[in-house]
Amino acid sequence: MTGTIGLVHITGKPSDSEEDPVHPRKLASTLAAAAVVAGTALTLVTHAGASAAVGTAALASNWYASAPYLMPQSNNPPDPTTVMAATGQKAFQLAFILAPNGGGCTPTWDGTSAVSSDTAVAGVISRIRGAGGDVSVSVGGYGGTKLGQTCGTPDATAAAYQQVIDKYGLHAIDFDLEEPEYENDAAINNELGAAQILQRNNSGLFVSVTMPGTSAGTGWFGTQLLDKSKNLGFTPNNFSIMPFDGGFNGAASQTSALEAFHSLLMSHLGWDSATAYAHEGFSGMNGKSDAGEYFYQSDFQTVLDYATSHGLGRFTYWSVNRDRPCTTTTDNGVCSNVSQNDWDFTKYTAKFAGATPPVTTTPPTSTPPTTTPPGNGSCPAAWSATTAYNGGAVVSYNGHSWTAKWWTYGDTPGGAAGVWTDNGTC
Known part of the structure; x- marks a missing residue:
C-alpha cells in the first residue's frame, strides 16, 4: 500500500512527488521471522500437503470488510489464531500475490513462492478456518511486479487470479493497486478488467479495490481509476483509500480525506450520497507510519466512529504484523512504535464487524517517542x-x-x- 501527498491536479499527469512518496511499508522485512517480539514469537504450524479447506462456507461480508492485512510469510508473522482469540476478529487479508520475480503470468506469494505448489500459506489458512474464521487474499501492494503488468490481457490476468481463488477456496479478494503499477494505464486496465471477470464468474465473491489516499480523497491516478471502473460497468464491494504517508496528522485529517473521497465517488461514478458511503472504505496504518506520522488507538476509534456513523463499506489497516509494542527492535515492519498492548488495533476492525473484543488493560495514551x-x-x-x-x-x-x-x-x-x-x- 502507499499514500500520496496533498497537492492534486484535476487534469493532466501529476508530478512523481504528488503520487509516490517514499513508502517501503509493504515490502517484506529483511528481518522476516528473525525479529523476536515479546509475546509473539509463535511459529505458524504448517504441514506438508496442508489443505486450505476448499469449500469452507463463507463468513458474513462484514468480516471480509473488516479483515486487517497480515503477511503470512514475512515480517515475523504472528499466529493468527492467537490474534483471533484476543480480539474476536475472524478474517484476515493475506498479502501479497505478485507475478514471479523472473517474469510470467502465474501467481506467487511475494514474487517467490508459487501458489500452485504452496503448502505453507495453505496451512495458515487451514488454522484460521479451523478456529472459525476465513481469509481474503490481497493482490498487488507496494513494490514488486504485479500480474497486471505481466499478463497480456484482462482475461489472462483473471485466469491467474482464478488459480488463487480455486487453490484456497476464496470468498473474498482485494485489489491493492499501487506503485509501480498504479501509473501504468494498460496494467490498471488488466487489473480492473480481471476484477470484473472474477466478480462475474465467482458468485458472491467479495471484491475490494484499495488505492492511495490524499487530502483531496485520492490523486489524479485514483480518479482515472474510478473513471475506468465506471466505463467498464464494474462496481466492487468498495473502493478504499489509504490516508497516511502523505502529510496526514491524526484522525481529523483522515476523516477529512474520507469526506473528500466520498465526494469523488459521487461525482465520478454518479452515485448518491448513501450509495457512495456504502461503497467507500478506509485502510489505515497503526502506530508510526513510514513518513513519521503517528496514529494512536484514539485515532482509530475516531475513524471507526466516522465509518460506522456514515455507513462505510470497509474498515481495515496495515498490518497485524505491526500490531504489537516494540521491545527488542524498532523495525516498523514488525511493531508499531507506539505504546500499546498486543493486538490493540485489530480490536477496532473486530468492532467494525460487530464484535465485542475481550477487554485488556490499555497502556496510557502515548506521544511520539523522544x-x-x-x-x-x-x-x-x-x-x-x-x-x-x-x-x-x-x-x-x-x-x-x-x-x-x-x-x-x-x-x-x-x-x-x-x-x-x-x-x-x-
Whole structure:
C-alpha cells in the first residue's frame, strides 16, 4: 500500500512527488521471522500437503470488510489464531500475490513462492478456518511486479487470479493497486478488467479495490481509476483509500480525506450520497507510519466512529504484523512504535464487524517517542530555502522542530503555505 501527498491536479499527469512518496511499508522485512517480539514469537504450524479447506462456507461480508492485512510469510508473522482469540476478529487479508520475480503470468506469494505448489500459506489458512474464521487474499501492494503488468490481457490476468481463488477456496479478494503499477494505464486496465471477470464468474465473491489516499480523497491516478471502473460497468464491494504517508496528522485529517473521497465517488461514478458511503472504505496504518506520522488507538476509534456513523463499506489497516509494542527492535515492519498492548488495533476492525473484543488493560495514551533527529544538538538539521523536502522530512527553524506535510521547496516553516507541522521546541 502507499499514500500520496496533498497537492492534486484535476487534469493532466501529476508530478512523481504528488503520487509516490517514499513508502517501503509493504515490502517484506529483511528481518522476516528473525525479529523476536515479546509475546509473539509463535511459529505458524504448517504441514506438508496442508489443505486450505476448499469449500469452507463463507463468513458474513462484514468480516471480509473488516479483515486487517497480515503477511503470512514475512515480517515475523504472528499466529493468527492467537490474534483471533484476543480480539474476536475472524478474517484476515493475506498479502501479497505478485507475478514471479523472473517474469510470467502465474501467481506467487511475494514474487517467490508459487501458489500452485504452496503448502505453507495453505496451512495458515487451514488454522484460521479451523478456529472459525476465513481469509481474503490481497493482490498487488507496494513494490514488486504485479500480474497486471505481466499478463497480456484482462482475461489472462483473471485466469491467474482464478488459480488463487480455486487453490484456497476464496470468498473474498482485494485489489491493492499501487506503485509501480498504479501509473501504468494498460496494467490498471488488466487489473480492473480481471476484477470484473472474477466478480462475474465467482458468485458472491467479495471484491475490494484499495488505492492511495490524499487530502483531496485520492490523486489524479485514483480518479482515472474510478473513471475506468465506471466505463467498464464494474462496481466492487468498495473502493478504499489509504490516508497516511502523505502529510496526514491524526484522525481529523483522515476523516477529512474520507469526506473528500466520498465526494469523488459521487461525482465520478454518479452515485448518491448513501450509495457512495456504502461503497467507500478506509485502510489505515497503526502506530508510526513510514513518513513519521503517528496514529494512536484514539485515532482509530475516531475513524471507526466516522465509518460506522456514515455507513462505510470497509474498515481495515496495515498490518497485524505491526500490531504489537516494540521491545527488542524498532523495525516498523514488525511493531508499531507506539505504546500499546498486543493486538490493540485489530480490536477496532473486530468492532467494525460487530464484535465485542475481550477487554485488556490499555497502556496510557502515548506521544511520539523522544528521539534526537539528525542535526546539531537536540534539533534536527536546519531548514534550507534551497533544499527540496519530501513529505515526512524533519527540520529545525526558529528553535522548533517541523515536519513536512508533503513535498516542498522554499516554503518557510510556519509560513502561510501551511506546508510544515510544528512539533514544538527542540
